[in-house]
Amino acid sequence: MGFLEFVVMRLFALGCPPSWVGRLADWPGKVKGWLKPAWSWLWDKRLDPDQILTEVVRQQENPIEALKKALARIGNRRSGYHPQHQQELAEHP
Numbered sequence: 001m002g003f004l005e006f007v008v009m010r011l012f013a014l015g016c017p018p019s020w021v022g023r024l025a026d027w028p029g030k031v032k033g034w035l036k037p038a039w040s041w042l043w044d045k046r047l048d049p050d051q052i053l054t055e056v057v058r059q060q061e062n063p064i065e066a067l068k069k070a071l072a073r074i075g076n077r078r079s080g081y082h083p084q085h086q087q088e089l090a091e092h093p
């Protein structure tokens with residue numbers, strides 16, 4: 001066996017086991033990541049469409065309010081939303 005083959009074999013023998021240990025140490029976290037959605041899919045009950053719609057609307061309300069406040073803060077009059085005209089806009093849709 002030549003010197004190059006000897007060095008390559010030693011590097012392989014000394015380098016691979018630590019990487020395998022690292023992979024095995026990470027394995028329980030990966031399995032937990034796979035099992036959690038599967039478990040909830042099996043055991044969680046199905047949501048009512050009204051509940052789903054209510055949750056989606058609730059999630060979207062906060063970003064919309066934040067956007068309105070940001071537009072009011074910078075005074076973007078072209079957007080049609082300004083604190084001085086807010087009452088006017090509410091009266092005349």
